[in-house]
Amino acid sequence: MKREIGISIYPDHSVFEQDKHYLEKAAKLGYTRLFMSMLEVGNEPTVVKNKFQAIIRVAKENGFEVCLDIAPSIFQQLNISYDQLDFFAELGADVIRLDEGFDGNREAMLTYNPFHLAIELNMSNNVAYLENILSYQANEPFLYGCHNFYPQRGTGLPYDFFVACSQRFKKHGIKTAAFVSSKTGNMGPWSVNDGLPTLEMHRDLPIAVQTKHLFATGLIDVVIIGNAYATDEELAMVAAVNRYKLDLAVLPVEQIQPIEETILRETGHFRRGDISNTVIRSTQVRVKYQDKPNPAHDNKQEFVVGDVVIGNNQFGRYKNELQIVLEAHQDDRKNLVGRIPEEERFLLSFIQPWSKFGLTLQS
Template identity: 60%
Template sequence: MNQRRLGVSVYPDHSDLKQDQNYLEKASSLGFTRIFMSMLEINGDSKAVVDKYKSIIGFAKDLNYEIILDVSPAIFDTLKISYDDLQFFKDLGADGIRLDNGFDGAKEALLTFNPQNLIIEINMSNDVAYLNNILSYEANIPFLYGCHNFYPQKGTGLPSSFFEKCGRRFKSQNIHTAAFISSSVGQIGPWDVNDGLPTLEFDRELPLDIQAKHLFATGLIDDVIIGNAYASKAELEKLSNIDRYQVEFTIETTENNNRVENQILFDNQHVRRGDINEMTIRSTQVRKKYEAEKNLPHDHNQTFERGDVVIGNDTFGKYKNELQVILEPHADPRKNKVGRIIEDELFLLDFIRPWSKFKFVNLND
């Protein structure tokens, strides 16, 4: 599996250089390492474009960002450059280019051998044999990335099932992948319509950090990039704190929790049993670790609902102190309710598979 990264987007033709610099500095300080930079809407002469982009790219490279420029055939025409010579982008300081439009497969494969060693990123948002065609021409795989589109118009983002089919095509070939999430406050994008810039329609109204949790939880995305600018400081900070490699549920705890229950919740790596059931997600190792610890019944005489988190109490015999996440409503007085996963994250339960690792963070911390 590739290392997972966070990224931001900047739009030099729609933004102020100083604001871009401040944004990139803040994101860099929080561990963001990738930039998506649009060149689709440039205008003006070649020198002016070079000066503008060189300035922000140079600043970003000093912060150790990897920078991919989004380009189209129109840009090559405007700037009078050729796909057969990518030195222009190397001179700008970019690490790669994203092809907004595809070719015949042979062309993309040849581009991955460009002497400038630029990454060639292709569009992931299609469920056709485009990638296989490129690979059949013996592409240079380390220099071939995939990146989904973003969708500025509400209602036009990808459905989850289609997103997953597209993503599996790329991950099965070990291609580095990326997709977009959307800040709730960012107003800058490439076009004059900006209802947010996510890849998945499902994510459009979710908090930024939960969108990222979603993309990482699919196991199909290596780089999660904020599509619009500028995300708020609070959004960047929350996003920087997520676990990129396992689902970390935000939980609101029950008032009556005892010391042992809070330790079980927050101080342990949870693993779903491989022999799964439909009623609960079971984390069983903790019951062995805390088998000597008493756990009196509390918050146990109720019907537990999907997303409730429970721990076996003293009346549960060998299952005392086993942690479970409820999938199907049921009552069982041998279990204490110790918390509930926040509403926005309940859908993440679908990504806890046999042997999946997961953790909890306290909503009130």
């Protein structure tokens, strides 16, 4: 399934011109999903309609698919029927996210709405909610899934639970989404905002690392920045993440040689199928660069987890083979050429036999 990135805005707490500018910046970087919360709507229907229509119009002009987050109570607040989604269609929405569920049959019926609005389900509960809806013969192409975000520190999902919840949706081929958090964004649906990630382990990580992780799991199709407004730098960092292949940052050593930089920048790295516990091996580069000399340097110390090493002239047929260290060891036939930053080293577990991966040199 095609992978996407998205942003969030909160019209009940924001200014239209700032939202418009944010949307236009994000669109230029390739963002295509807009998440907007209607959980906290407090105005009469006409006021709400005018406010949301205006910003959705801008979003659609910039190529966004628009998702509105609603709770069952919103239908009563806006004096609209569960069975008539005219209000949301007139706003210009593409997706309605049900923050809370009904009985399964109602959700299934909603997927057959005449406006072709997709119905997005809350993914952050490991129960047979989706299976119940599917048992009522839901219109599956119009059924999406999206995790919650968690404004309060310490309340985000643990990773194992996130995986279990997500697998329920992925095994049925349902489009999935989850949230990452800006370091600077201070706007969300509620007054408490310690960041807005889905996973608690992401709360203090750089936003690019959060994004890499969600895509690397293979369980999430759409990564959305939960809080507003992300900085220009953060927007660019998320946009630069490879959505289909894990790219790891590398902090180069001072003595790195030109041939080693060339090897690091190769686009065809993959882990050998006959794996080792000690290192991740990318071996095709040694074939491609077998005639290129590579004198020894930075080769006397113990290599530790996350070190990137390349075979030097002393390594015979293994000269110029690239390896990422998984277990500490010493071998003077290898040169230390760089290190994976500490906050990215947990991603090494996603490089499985035959996994393709990239390395990006950091200044």
